[in-house]
Amino acid sequence: AQKITQTQPGMFVQEKEAVTLDCTYDTSDPSYGLFWYKQPSSGEMIFLIYQGSYDQQNATEGRYSLNFQKARKSANLVISASQLGDSAMYFCAMREGPAGNNRKLIWGLGTSLAVNP
Amino acid sequence: DVKVTQSSRYLVKRTGEKVFLECVQDMDHENMFWYRQDPGLGLRLIYFSYDVKMKEKGDIPEGYSVSREKKERFSLILESASTNQTSMYLCASSPYGGGASGTEAFFGQGTRLTVV
Numbered sequence: 320a321q322k323i324t325q326t327q328p329g330m331f332v333q334e335k336e337a338v339t340l341d342c343t344y345d346t347s348d349p350s351y352g353l354f355w356y357k358q359p360s361s362g363e364m365i366f367l368i369y370q371g372s373y374d375q376q377n378a379t380e381g382r383y384s385l386n387f388q389k390a391r392k393s394a395n396l397v398i399s400a401s402q403l404g405d406s407a408m409y410f411c412a413m414r415e416g417p418a419g420n421n422r423k424l425i426w427g428l429g430t431s432l433a434v435n436p
Numbered sequence: 437d438v439k440v441t442q443s444s445r446y447l448v449k450r451t452g453e454k455v456f457l458e459c460v461q462d463m464d465h466e467n468m469f470w471y472r473q474d475p476g477l478g479l480r481l482i483y484f485s486y487d488v489k490m491k492e493k494g495d496i497p498e499g500y501s502v503s504r505e506k507k508e509r510f511s512l513i514l515e516s517a518s519t520n521q522t523s524m525y526l527c528a529s530s531p532y533g534g535g536a537s538g539t540e541a542f543f544g545q546g547t548r549l550t551v552v
Contacts, residue, residue: 354540362445362546364526369540410479423469423494424541428478 322346323413323427330432332401339386340396340430342411352414353394354424355385359407367409370394371418401434408432439463442527442544449551455514457547459527468510469528469541470494470502479526485510517551524548 324343332338344353355367370378370385378385386395398405408431412424443458461468469484471494481494483502491502499521503511510529514521525548528541 356543362524362526362548364528364541364543366540366542423481423484426479428476 321427322415322425323411325409325411325427325430327430328428330430332398332405332432332434334403334434334436335400337397337399338401338432340398340409340411340432342394342396342427344392344394344411344413346392346413346415348415350417352418353385353387354412354414355383355394355396356410356412357405357407358410358429359404364410368396398432403434403436406432406434440527440529440542440544442525442547444547445545447547447549449514449517449549451518451551453514453517453551455517455549455551457512457514457525457527457549459510459512459529459544460508461510461529461542462508463529463531463542464507465529465531465542466507467530467541468504469530470500470510470512471526471528472496473524473526473546482512519551522549522551 322345351372353370357365368378368380368383370387377387382399384397408429410429411427414422440461449455467486470482471479473479480496482500485491485504501513524546526546527544530541
């Protein structure tokens, strides 16, 4: 079974509008972390935002926010005021277990976002 | 600015060749990772290393080996390249303990390897 599911292979959004990229996860570990990365066409994976399972507040980083709904096991990325440069692949990933060394990430298959002018 | 540098952006090799993919990071990170990325399969972990001379198998280690003789350098080796190893290879590093967020990883620009 998929541990990280991104149900939207592709999304379109108009410039300056907000967009939500979906991510659901599956783990029985009470301690975990959720990540979002952006991969532009240049290929480099760029870390965007992190949410720990015990964090009380939803994470925000500039125009990025994470809509964390623990009971639903969802960690959707919200991008506000979309820009043309936001066009990229977006990946959701999870770390199972508490933060520490020797930890690896479990990755979703990604969502391709296209921002229209 | 943090940097993870992969030696080549594009590489074309012949079947049966021994191939070295090099990755260097300048952040003094303990952890380094090699992934391959294929359409429809996402990122899959090949090997990772959490210290010099230490290595652990990821999800798909078959056909690959790694070397970490120095902290800043992590090499991926294809002992005898095959066409099914044609892929995008991504190197990443993270600090001890995974950084402030637990496993914040910094990635290189990727190497697109074609085996013919």
